[in-house]
Each structure stands twice: as C-alpha cells, then as structure tokens.
Amino acid sequence: MPVISYREALRAAMSEEIERDPNVVIMGEEVAQFNGAYKVTEGLLAKYGPKRIVDTPISEAGFIGMGVGAAMLGLRPVMELMFFSFYSVAFDQIFNNAANIRYMSGGLISCPIVLRGPANGGTNVGATHSHTPESIAAYHPGIKVVVPSNAYDAKGLMKSAIRDNDPVLFMENTILYGETCEVPEGEYLVPLGSAKVMREGKHLSIIGHGRPIQLALKAADLLKEKHQIDAEVVDLRSIRPLDEETILNSVRKTNRVLYVEEAKPFCSVGAMVACIIQEKAFDYLDAPVKRITSLDAPAIYSPPLEKIQLPTVDRIFQAALDVLK
Amino acid sequence: MSKKSPSKKAEVAVSDYDARLAPINVKLGQDEKIQLYRDMVRIRRFEERCLRSYQQGKIGGFLHLYIGQESIAVGCVSVMGDNDHIITAYRDHGHGLAVGMGMNEMMAENYGKYTGCSKGKGGSMHYFDPSRNFWGGHGIVGGQIPLGTGIAYALKYKGIKGACLAFMGDGAVNQGAVHESYNLAALWSLPVVFVIENNGYSMGTSQARSSAGPSLAERAAGYDMNWEILENGHDVLEVRDKVSQALKLAHEKSLPSVLEIRTYRYRGHSVADPDTTYRDKQEIEEYKRTKDPLMVFQNALLAEKTLTDDLVRKIDEEARAEAENSAQFAEASPYPTVEDIKKDVYWEIDNPADRKSQGALFFD
Ligand SMILES: Cc1ncc(C[n+]2csc(CCOP(=O)(O)OP(=O)(O)O)c2C)c(N)n1
C-alpha cells in the first residue's frame, strides 16, 4: 500500500470528490494560485481549473456565508480556513445560518458544506492562531465535527464529509500535515461517527481525538515497556456524531479512562465524554475519569513554554499511572 | 483633503506637489531630518537581524518583515502628538520602533523571552506598548480596525483632543469589520485615520485579484469620508504631510479619513513564504532601485548636505550594533516559567487582594 502524508491524503480525497461530483468546489484564501498556505490544495488549480478551485479575498464572514448560500442551492463547497482559528470571523454564518437553516425551514433546506483547516497549537503562532474549537463547534446541533489524527482517516473522513448533507467542520493539524501512513489508492470511506481502537489493551482506556492520539500511542508504548501496562487507545475521529458504543465498550473492558485532547479543559469534548461514561457505564468505573488537556490559558507564544502548555507524552504517561493507582 | 470626485484633482495635486515645501516639513530642523533617517535605518537593521535569528531557529512561528515600508511607520509616528494613538496588524516591528520601543524588548519578544515586551506571550505579531500609545500588534486580519475606531471613540468621549491611526494592509480592506468601522467612524464623526499600507499583495494575492473598485481608499466616498491616495509612500516627507493633514482634521473637526499609502514589501509575506509564485524578482529589484525609502531620503539629505557619507556610515553602524546587541540581550534572557502561563489571563488573579468575584477561574 502506498505511504502518503496527511496533506496528500486530504488532497487525494478532494481530487476524487471533485472528479466524482460536478457540484464540489474548493474555495478559500490562497488555495488556488498560491497552492494553499499549507499546500494541501497544491496542484489542484492546474488540474481542475479556476471554476473548481477558487481564491477568495480575506473576507471569512462573506465567503463562508456565500458557501452556505451556495450549499443551500445544491453546491458542495469545501471551504478552507487558512487557520481554523479564523472561523470566529464567520461565526454567525456558521452557527446561525449553516447550523440552523435546516431546522428553521422545517427540513426544507439542507446545507452540504465542509469547512476545513488546521485547528492546533504547537507552532508558536500565538493565541489568535491556535484555537481548538471542536467542543464549541460540536455544541451546536446541526453541525458535525471531525478531527482526523492520521492520513488514512483524513482521506476517508474527508470523502464522507463532502458527501454528507449536513455542514461538517473538519479540523486538521499543521503538525500532522507531513505525517505519513499507509493509505489505499482510490475509493474508500470512513463514516462519520465511528471511533477506532488504535491499540488494544486491558488495563486502561486512553480515549481522545486529534494529534494527542499520536502522543497517546507513544505513551502506551512506554507504559508497556516500563510497567507492563496494556493501555487501549481509542481515537474518536468524529466528535459529532459521536461513537458512544465504542467508547462504552472500551470502558466496560478496562474500567479506567484517561481522555486526551489539545483543547482547553472547560466544557471540552473530554468533559462531555466523561459525562456520558458516568451516565452510561458508572458501575464499570474503578476510578474517576481523568483528562489531559492544554493548560488553561490562551496559547502562549514562547516556543519552549508552548510545548509545556500542550499535552505531552510524559503528561499522558504520568496521568495514566495516576488513573491506575 | 475631501474628494468626492476622485480622478482629476488627484492628478493635479501630484504634479504640482512637493512634499518638502509642506509646512510640516519646512520647519524640520537638520537633527529632526537625521532622526527620521536614523529611525528608518534602525527598523531595517533590526529586521535584518531578526531574519538571521529566525534562520538560526531562535524565533518561532511567523516573522513578517516590514522592509521596504519603513517610511510609513516613521513618517506617521513623527507627526503624532501626545494624545494620538496607534494600532496596527501583525507586521508591527516598524511601528514598535517608531513609537520608541526598544530593540531589546522587541527582540526578546521574538525569542519568546520573559524580558520581551509581552513577556514572551505574544510573539512578533503581537507587540504592545500602551505607555507609548501603541495598542498592538494584531494577528487577525482586519480585527484591529474596530479597536482603533473604539480608541477614537474613547478619546472623543473623554473630550481629549487626539486621534487614532489605525493601520491595515491592502488585503484587510475586504473584511466586513473594516466597513462596519468606516460607517461608525463617519456616522459618529470619530477622530480616526484609517491608514491602508498598500504593498500590492495580501500574501500571494495581488490587489487586482482581491479587491473590486478603482482604488481602496475611494471606498471611503461611500461613507462620505475624506480619503486620499499617497502614490509616494516611499517618501517619508509626503507621508508626514498627508498624515498630519488627516490628523488635523481629526483633531479640529473630529472627522475620520482613509489614507491609502502605496508601498512595497521586499520580502515574502512572512519569512516562511518562498515568494516564488506571485511576482517576479524584477518587480522587487525595480522598486528597490528607484523607490527604496531609505535610499531616497538618504540621497535627498546628502544633496542638501544634512547628511554626509561619514554620518550615513555611522548611523548604519550604530543601528547594526544596536540590533546585534538586542539579539545578544534576547539570547541571554530567561524564558517565562511554567507559572507564567497562567498569569496575565485575569486581572483578578493578578490582583488577588482586590478580587471581588468568587469561584474557580481555572480548570486544570
Ligand atoms: C481573519 C484572518 N484571515 C486570514 C489570515 C491569514 N493572513 C495573515 S496576513 C494575510 C494577508 C494580509 O495582507 P495585507 O492585508 O495586504 O497585509 P500585508 O501582509 O501585506 O501587510 C493573511 C491572509 C489572518 N491572519 N486573519
């Protein structure tokens, strides 16, 4: 199987969907002529031309709102936010218009739009550019949220997101863009709402989403190596819809849970998952659910400090030991 | 200043116009002219040193260089009075130095050190110095423009005879918040000068590919606001003249203006931009050869014997040494501590003796 990067996987998904459906249009700042600020859309303009691959001015509220309107009439816009952080410029368009249009029209109108871009810290771009808004987004009924942690899922989820008839917020990660793994050539889909057990284990479940899953896998190796602990690692992949069954199965098996994510702790996805676990699997828990998040402050610029602010392999490793105490 | 039918007047004005004869420039003493030149040289040398540090991996994130645009920050700040304020976007090194921030605190900020102007928390895009009426340093394109409008509102509210210079790029003019600010400023007669630093590109997108309409400044006409295009943004004296007129209008009549200042950036959008896809090298070289703001002003001052070759050399050496020292200062400075991550988030946490609210503010 070919080994390709997360970036290439996203590009392949978009290419395949552009070829499959004439209503798919890629839009965003610098996506066409400049080949994408992070080169995710590299080569697409040359291949598919300016009708399908469109550069926009710096007008997030305008062009994303326009995408919502175009989706109402049946286009499938895939809109890049250069940084997902810029979603807040378009907040009203996303959370009032895209999220509510179906409901307020009594189901008469749907909104098959995808908003994609990197939502992560770790590259010293400061507080304004480092937001991780997956729980803010998933809070809104009508919105779907996807956070792939690897190239395979990035491709399969992107294809599903583009075909989905609801608005999907697709949160990527600049640090993962260059990460590679085996990705089949051609057609496959990863359905939204299916979590994946990345590693089987019996002593505790490390559940999470996004890049921290990669850290969790390393921490799991260390737990095995140093303490003979078998950690199960579960990647949610999709935040809303949420695969409750896979989460609960893992909890029933290991009885101990550590949630890992890059977001801030207040009302995070981990907080929601912990709530679901205590509601639906309380009797299976041998310890409180613990969470590893970013330290609760705006993203600091200072490079060595930002490393400490974000989840690290070591913090996950230590927290896992705590959960097992 | 007030132009409702743009084209003709502008042309006449350009041909007869000599910025040196403007009252604000006629009264400039030799030392003041030398200082203007020195300020531009200091910006350039500082940024060249930043670039080296970035290439050495000492600076993280983004580094947006102002090289080529120095005449604007220096010219604008040189005509600001004590009650005038300034706010800009992420390309903020020039504005920082122009208002009098030190190279040490700026370089240390770039290095993420505790001795930086924001204690290493903001980085290169987010400089602030409210003690010098400089309100940042903002990373979200267009996001600073409502803030600048709000500073003008507060000045007017408090009855202070001052204005706010609110800077943005040619790409930022397409943000909705900019247009909302224009309307508020015009509707409520706020003392704000919107300064568009039009360097021709927003990242890899030329003005023609991003903005409709005959010019960026002319959009102000829709709000019945004063507007003007400065073709010679490289000329620090012209910048001084036009900006001081707009400031006067703000001070005396509390009227807003939009100034579009044509300029050029020599480097890529940020240091990470290879700058190979959207303009040709010749365009850059041509600008450097004919309109470099340092060169143009240096030549003018040499011709009138305000500067000598010796003095030019001395100013340059001093600026290089100052920049080099700032890099050493930054290098030797400590990083913030882990505890610092949670400071400066809430006023009440930083001032526990005066805390009035109860309950948890942090949730780790
Ligand atoms: C809301 C928002 N959208 C996009 C960006 C990414 N971005 C940063 S600078 C920039 C180009 C801005 O160009 P311009 O306004 O002309 O200023 P210049 O960089 O030329 O000084 C873009 C697209 C951002 N920081 N904020």
Ligand SMILES: [Mg+2]
């Ligand atoms: Mg520009």
